[in-house]
Amino acid sequence: MPKVSVVIPTMNEEASIGRVLDEVHAALAGWDYEVVIVDTASRDRTREIAKARGARVVDEPRRGYGRAYKTGFAAARGEIVATLDADLTYPADRIPEFARLVASGEAHFVSGDRMSQLPEGAMTGMHRVGNAILNFTFRALYRYPIHDSQSGMWVFRRAILDGLAVHSSGMSFSEELKHEVIRRRYRFREVPIRYRARVGDKKIRSVRDATKNEIWLVRKRFGWTRPEP
Ligand SMILES: Nc1nc2c(ncn2[C@@H]2O[C@H](COP(=O)(O)OP(=O)(O)OP(=O)(O)O)[C@@H](O)[C@H]2O)c(=O)[nH]1
Numbered sequence: 373m374p375k376v377s378v379v380i381p382t383m384n385e386e387a388s389i390g391r392v393l394d395e396v397h398a399a400l401a402g403w404d405y406e407v408v409i410v411d412t413a414s415r416d417r418t419r420e421i422a423k424a425r426g427a428r429v430v431d432e433p434r435r436g437y438g439r440a441y442k443t444g445f446a447a448a449r450g451e452i453v454a455t456l457d458a459d460l461t462y463p464a465d466r467i468p469e470f471a472r473l474v475a476s477g478e479a480h481f482v483s484g485d486r487m488s489q490l491p492e493g494a495m496t497g498m499h500r501v502g503n504a505i506l507n508f509t510f511r512a513l514y515r516y517p518i519h520d521s522q523s524g525m526w527v528f529r530r531a532i533l534d535g536l537a538v539h540s541s542g543m544s545f546s547e548e549l550k551h552e553v554i555r556r557r558y559r560f561r562e563v564p565i566r567y568r569a570r571v572g573d574k575k576i577r578s579v580r581d582a583t584k585n586e587i588w589l590v591r592k593r594f595g596w597t598r599p600e601p
C-alpha cells in the first residue's frame with residue numbers, strides 16, 4: 373500500500389487531539405504512514421500531546437482552516453492524503469477503507485458523508501439547517517447531487533492537487549476543494565460515515581462562516597474568486 377499522510381489542523385484542541393491520534397494509530401497499524409499536525413498558535417497543550425504521540429507539528433501562524441490545509445498538504449510526503457478534524461468528530465477507523473478505494477484507482481477523492489446517517493445529537497439543529505442550505509446551493513449551482521459539501525474528512529491521491537485551483541484559505545476551502553475535484557472530472561466518491569458530537573470548543577462562527585460559504589459558492593460559480601494568502 374502507498375504511504376498515507378494524515379493531515380490534521382489544530383487550534384487549541386488539547387481536550388481531544390490525544391484521542392484522535394490514538395484512533396489514527398490504531399486504524400493505520402501496519403501501514404506506511406505519517407501524521408502531520410498543522411497548528412495555529414495553540415496556547416494549550418495541543419502541540420506537546422501531538423508530538424508525544426509521534427506527530428510532526430508544522431506551524432502555520434496565519435489563521436484559516438483552508439490556510440492550514442494548504443500548508444499541511446505542502447508538507448505531506450505520502451502518495452495518499454487523509455484529513456480529519458482534531459475534535460474527535462470523524463471516524464478515523466474508516467481511513468484504511470477509504471485509502472484502499474484511492475489506492476485501487478476506484479476513486480481519486482473520497483469524502484466522508486455525515487448527513488446520510490447523521491446520529492441524533494451529533495450536530496446542532498442550527499448546523500443541520502446550515503448544512504442543508506449549503507448542500508442545496510451546491511447542488512443547484514453546480515448541478516451535482518452532493519450529500520455533504522462541508523465534510524472535513526477526505527482521503528485522496530496527493531498528485532491531483534497540482535491541477536486544482538482552490539482559492540479559499542478559510543472555511544470555504546472544503547466546498548471549493550470538492551467542487552474543483554468534481555469539475556476536473558476526477559473520480560469523486562462520497563461514503564456515509566457516523567459523525568460524532570464535538571469535544572472541546574468549536575472554532576467556527578456558525579452563522580458568519582455559513583454565510584461566507586454561501587457567498588463563496590456563488591462567487592466561485594461566476595469565477596469571482598482570487599487565491600487567498
Ligand atoms: N491550524 C488551524 N486549524 C484550525 C483553524 N480553524 C479551525 N481549525 C481546526 O480545523 C478543524 C475544524 O474546525 P472546527 O471548529 O471543528 O469546525 P467545524 O468542524 O466546522 O465545527 P464543529 O461542527 O463545531 O466541529 C479543527 O480541528 C480546528 O482545530 C485555523 O485557523 N488554523
Ligand SMILES: [Mg+2]
Nearest residue numbers: 457459461570
Ligand atoms: Mg469539527
